[in-house]
Amino acid sequence: MRHVAVIGSGPAGFYTAEAALKAFGDGICIDLIDRLPVPYGLIRFGVAPDHQSIKAVSRRYEQVALTPHVRFVGNVSVGGDVSVPELLSLYDAVVLATGAPDDRPLDIPGSDLSGVVGSAAFVGWYNGHPDFADLAPPLAGPGAAVVGNGNVALDVARILSKTRAEFEGSDIAAHALEALEASRIARVTLLGRRGPHQIAMTPKELGELGHLERAQPRVDLADFPEPGADALLEPGMRKSVAHLRDFAAAPPVRKPVTIDFDFFAMPIAIEGDGRAERVIVERTRLDDELRSVPTGETYAVPASLVVTCIGYKTPPIEGVPYEHGRGRFANSDGRILPGLYCVGWARRGPTGTIGTNRPDGYQVAELIAADIDNDSGKGGPDGLDALLASRNVDVVAFRDWQRIEAAEAARARDGSPREKFVSIDEMIAASRT
Structure with a gap:
C-alpha cells in the first residue's frame, strides 16, 4: 500500500x-x-x-x-x-x-493605514473565514477604491453594491450582510494601470454589473481605442470589452451607487489622518509594448475603504x-x-x-x-x-x-x-x- x-x-x-x-x-x-x-x-x-x-x-x-x-x-x-x-x-x-x-502587498506610502485591506482579507470577511471574521471594514464613508482589474476586483465591487434582496440564495456571512446593508458607500472606483483591452475580467462577471438594482457601472468612452481594434481581441476578451462599451454608452441613471472604471490609473500613495481618506493616483499611458507609463499627472480619489486586488502568494x-x-x-x-x-x-x-x-x-x-x-x-x-x-x-x-x-x-x-x-x-x- x-x-x-x-x-x-x-x-x-x-x-x-x-x-x-x-x-x-x-x-x-x-x-x-x-x-x-x-x-x-x-x-x-x-x-x-x-x-x-x-x-x-x-x-x-x-x-x-x-x-x-x-x-x-x-x-x-x-x-x-x-x-x-x-x-x-x-x-x-x-x-x-x-x-x-496571502495578499501581495501594495507597496506604496500609506498602504499600512487603517481602512486598507487586501482582497484575501476582504473576501474572507464576507465569506466567513475564521481568520477574517472580525475584520470590520469601514463602510461609513461615501467612497471605496478597489485596486485591480481582474475578476476578484469585480467581485468586491459587486458585493459592495448589492441590496440585501440581491443576496438571496447566497451564503454570505451574516455579519457581512448586516454591515453591507448599513453601508453608506455611494461610489466604488476600480483603479487599473492599463486600459480596457488589458483587463483580466471575464464576460459573465462583467455582465453582472449591468443588472444591479442600486448601482450603475460607468466607463469613459475616451479610454477605449478605436472600435475596430476590438476585432483583434480573442473572443472572450472581445465580449468583456463589449460589456465595457455598453456601460460607457448607457445613459446616466439615478441610482444610489456608481461603479466607476478608472483606467490608466496607478495608485502612488494613500493619504489620511491615521486612516485612509484618499488614494493619490497618477495618470498613465501605454507604450508601444502595452506597458503602463506614468505621465506625471496626479489626482485624488476619495476613499475610506481601499481594497487591493493585485494578486496572491x-x-x-x-x-x-x-x-x-x-x-x-x-x-x-x-x-x-x-x-x-x-x-x-x-x-x-x-x-x-x-x-x-x-x-x-x-x-x-x-x-x-x-x-x-x-x-x-x-x-x-x-x-x-x-x-x-x-x-x-x-x-x-x-x-x-x-x-x-x-x-x-x-x-x-x-x-x-x-x-x-x-x-x-x-x-x-x-x-x-
Missing part, C-alpha cells in the same frame, strides 16, 4: 487525490490534511457567495472524500502540529496543495524551497524534493481558474506514480494518527465535517443554503454534536 499526504483540501488537493486514486486504484491511501476543520478551501472561502453554481463543484470533491482510500484530516496545521520532514518520514509522497491565500513552510519573487514553492514541474511535490497555485502561482487545477493534479499524480515503485512500509495514516494523538491535536474527520455542514444548513436564514460558523471553536463544537 502506498501512502500519500496532500496538504490542503481545496480544488488542487481534491483533484490530486482524485487523480492518485485513478493512478493507484486500491493500492493507495490518501490523507487530505487541512489546518481548518472544514474542507474545500477556495470553494468555501474564495468563490463569491452569490456564485453558488460554482460552489456546487464541492459535491464532486465530496465523492472523492467518501471513497474508502481517502481521509480528510482537518484542524491540523502543517508547520505547527506536524512538520514536513515528519510527514515525509510517514508517507511515500507529500503534496503541497496549500494555494496562495503562497506562504512559505519551513524547510521547503521557496521562490520569494514569484510567491510559490520552488519546483520543477511539480517536483520540489525527493518525495515532496506541489500542485495548483502553490506550484504555478495564482493563475488560472478552479478547473485549471484538475490537469495540474493529474500531472503530479503521474509524477508520483513514476517515482514510487513499491510499498515502502512507512507508517502512513496510522503513524500520523499516533503522532497527532501524542500532541493532543483535536483532529476533525470527514464525518465530523458532515455534522458541521448539517448544523450550518439548519441555522441558515431563509433562502440561504447555510449560515457558516466563523470561528474554529464553533466548528469544533458542531463537529462533536
Whole structure:
C-alpha cells in the first residue's frame, strides 16, 4: 500500500487525490490534511457567495472524500502540529496543495493605514473565514477604491453594491450582510494601470454589473481605442470589452451607487489622518509594448475603504524551497524534493481558474506514480494518527465535517443554503454534536 499526504483540501488537493486514486486504484491511501476543520478551501472561502453554481463543484470533491482510500484530516496545521520532514518520514509522497491565500502587498506610502485591506482579507470577511471574521471594514464613508482589474476586483465591487434582496440564495456571512446593508458607500472606483483591452475580467462577471438594482457601472468612452481594434481581441476578451462599451454608452441613471472604471490609473500613495481618506493616483499611458507609463499627472480619489486586488502568494513552510519573487514553492514541474511535490497555485502561482487545477493534479499524480515503485512500509495514516494523538491535536474527520455542514444548513436564514460558523471553536463544537 502506498501512502500519500496532500496538504490542503481545496480544488488542487481534491483533484490530486482524485487523480492518485485513478493512478493507484486500491493500492493507495490518501490523507487530505487541512489546518481548518472544514474542507474545500477556495470553494468555501474564495468563490463569491452569490456564485453558488460554482460552489456546487464541492459535491464532486465530496465523492472523492467518501471513497474508502481517502481521509480528510482537518484542524491540523502543517508547520505547527506536524512538520514536513515528519510527514515525509510517514508517507511515500507529500503534496503541497496549500494555494496562495496571502495578499501581495501594495507597496506604496500609506498602504499600512487603517481602512486598507487586501482582497484575501476582504473576501474572507464576507465569506466567513475564521481568520477574517472580525475584520470590520469601514463602510461609513461615501467612497471605496478597489485596486485591480481582474475578476476578484469585480467581485468586491459587486458585493459592495448589492441590496440585501440581491443576496438571496447566497451564503454570505451574516455579519457581512448586516454591515453591507448599513453601508453608506455611494461610489466604488476600480483603479487599473492599463486600459480596457488589458483587463483580466471575464464576460459573465462583467455582465453582472449591468443588472444591479442600486448601482450603475460607468466607463469613459475616451479610454477605449478605436472600435475596430476590438476585432483583434480573442473572443472572450472581445465580449468583456463589449460589456465595457455598453456601460460607457448607457445613459446616466439615478441610482444610489456608481461603479466607476478608472483606467490608466496607478495608485502612488494613500493619504489620511491615521486612516485612509484618499488614494493619490497618477495618470498613465501605454507604450508601444502595452506597458503602463506614468505621465506625471496626479489626482485624488476619495476613499475610506481601499481594497487591493493585485494578486496572491503562497506562504512559505519551513524547510521547503521557496521562490520569494514569484510567491510559490520552488519546483520543477511539480517536483520540489525527493518525495515532496506541489500542485495548483502553490506550484504555478495564482493563475488560472478552479478547473485549471484538475490537469495540474493529474500531472503530479503521474509524477508520483513514476517515482514510487513499491510499498515502502512507512507508517502512513496510522503513524500520523499516533503522532497527532501524542500532541493532543483535536483532529476533525470527514464525518465530523458532515455534522458541521448539517448544523450550518439548519441555522441558515431563509433562502440561504447555510449560515457558516466563523470561528474554529464553533466548528469544533458542531463537529462533536
